[in-house]
Amino acid sequence: MKSRILRAIAAGLVVGTLLVAGTASLAMPGGRIAITIAGK
Amino acid sequence: MATVVIIYLVCTGVGTAVALLRPPLMPRYNLLLLIAVVPQIGSLLSIWIPGMFLVSVAAFCIWCLWNRNIAGVLIVAIGVMLNLLVMASYGGAMPIYSDVLAGVGHPLPHGSVMIGSKDVVVRSAYLAPLSDWIVLLSGTRTIIASPGDLIAIAGIAYWLLFSHPTKEGDTHDVISRHPRIA
Numbered sequence: 395m396k397s398r399i400l401r402a403i404a405a406g407l408v409v410g411t412l413l414v415a416g417t418a419s420l421a422m423p424g425g426r427i428a429i430t431i432a433g434k
Numbered sequence: 435m436a437t438v439v440i441i442y443l444v445c446t447g448v449g450t451a452v453a454l455l456r457p458p459l460m461p462r463y464n465l466l467l468l469i470a471v472v473p474q475i476g477s478l479l480s481i482w483i484p485g486m487f488l489v490s491v492a493a494f495c496i497w498c499l500w501n502r503n504i505a506g507v508l509i510v511a512i513g514v515m516l517n518l519l520v521m522a523s524y525g526g527a528m529p530i531y532s533d534v535l536a537g538v539g540h541p542l543p544h545g546s547v548m549i550g551s552k553d554v555v556v557r558s559a560y561l562a563p564l565s566d567w568i569v570l571l572s573g574t575r576t577i578i579a580s581p582g583d584l585i586a587i588a589g590i591a592y593w594l595l596f597s598h599p600t601k602e603g604d605t606h607d608v609i610s611r612h613p614r615i616a
Contacts, residue, residue: 398454398457399454401453401457401460402450402451402453402454402457403450404460404464405449405450405452405453405457405458405460405594406446406447406448406449406450406451406453407446407449408449408460408461408464408467409445409446409448409449409450409590409594410442410443410445410446410449411464411467411468411471412467412510412586412590413441413442413445413586413587413590414438414442414471414474414475414478415467415470415471415474415490415494415514416470416494416510416513416514416517416586417513417514417517417579417580417582417583417586417587418517418521418528418551418552418553418566418580418582418583
């Protein structure tokens with residue numbers, strides 16, 4: 395059971411890491427956001 | 435950035451819960467995923483170091499290649515590669531139309547880089563259909579995704595729901611080691 399929980403946590407971390415590494419969705423709270431970089 | 439952290443925590447939590455109910459086949463070489471994610475976190479923090487995007491792409495490609503036999507990984511790879519393809523045209527940033535932002539109440543000038551995201555505001559984009567334009571959530575929390583994001587999320591869901599460690603390999607292994615079976 396303990397190993398199953400650990401594997402599940404590991405799988406969850408893979409999910410989160412894959413999302414951050416692989417997706418590029420813009421996610422922002424309303425309000426503040428941008429800086430302007432010349433040449434971009 | 436706060437929204438990204440919330441999304442990360444929620445997705446990690448949901449992934450853990452699903453994996454607890456139906457343990458998926460675990461991918462290997464996850465250190466590569468960590469290597470891939472570090473430059474992406476850097477870009478979320480508006481840290482731009484030459485070559486960091488390349489490191490991310492290389493680590494992710496190798497991770498996908500080594501785990502290609504796991505259900506869903508190829509779908510994730512397709513989605514992420516679509517994102518990386520368009521991001522490569524913008525030095526590692528994801529283009530987003532100023533019109534799309536104006537539509538959700540955030541009018542920003544062309545050339546702005548979004549704090550806490552990987553996006554750069556553009557008037558027109560190369561590979562426009564692959565950029566961020568799909569508004570998933572609008573209001574106090576705004577989420578705008580690209581087609582690659584949705585494909586990658588579908589791949590992750592497919593991996594969680596349909597890849598399960600089979601006992602077949604173990605069974606064959608045990609049978610072949612049985613002393614009475616040649």
